[in-house]
Amino acid sequence: MTDIHITAELLEAVRRGELHPHIVLELGWDHLLRLCPTCRDGVWTFQERTQEQAADYETAFRLLPLVIERHAAEDGEKRQEADRDMCELLGLTAEQRLARIRRAGRRFKGAVGAWPTQ
Numbered sequence: 001m002t003d004i005h006i007t008a009e010l011l012e013a014v015r016r017g018e019l020h021p022h023i024v025l026e027l028g029w030d031h032l033l034r035l036c037p038t039c040r041d042g043v044w045t046f047q048e049r050t051q052e053q054a055a056d057y058e059t060a061f062r063l064l065p066l067v068i069e070r071h072a073a074e075d076g077e078k079r080q081e082a083d084r085d086m087c088e089l090l091g092l093t094a095e096q097r098l099a100r101i102r103r104a105g106r107r108f109k110g111a112v113g114a115w116p117t118q
Contacts, residue, residue, distance in 0.1 A: 029064055
């Protein structure tokens with residue numbers, strides 16, 4: 001299965017009754033296991049301990065909203081940092097931006113998001 005993000009459009013489809021909430025939970029669960037190595041290792045470890053072939057979806061569906069909320073908060077913080085970095089870079093000339101990015105260890109080198117283009 002392709003990795004699918006939980007979007008406002010998907011949640012809107014659930015709200016309108018066009019998509020069952022269970023599908024969004026499964027997509028979120030699958031996405032989380034692809035995205036977060038800690039969660040993936042935790043599920044694998046649990047499966048090995050209990051010698052089950054599949055994840056305990058009932059437990060997953062109860063825990064998933066909490067895990068997503070935590071990751072969403074972390075993502076929000078990273079988004080704010082990225083927005084600040086982008087604004088800082090946009091205040092420089094192209095040559096200054098390139099030099100600053102080249103000198104940076106990790107800063108300015110994260111995943112691309114929806115930053116302002118002005």
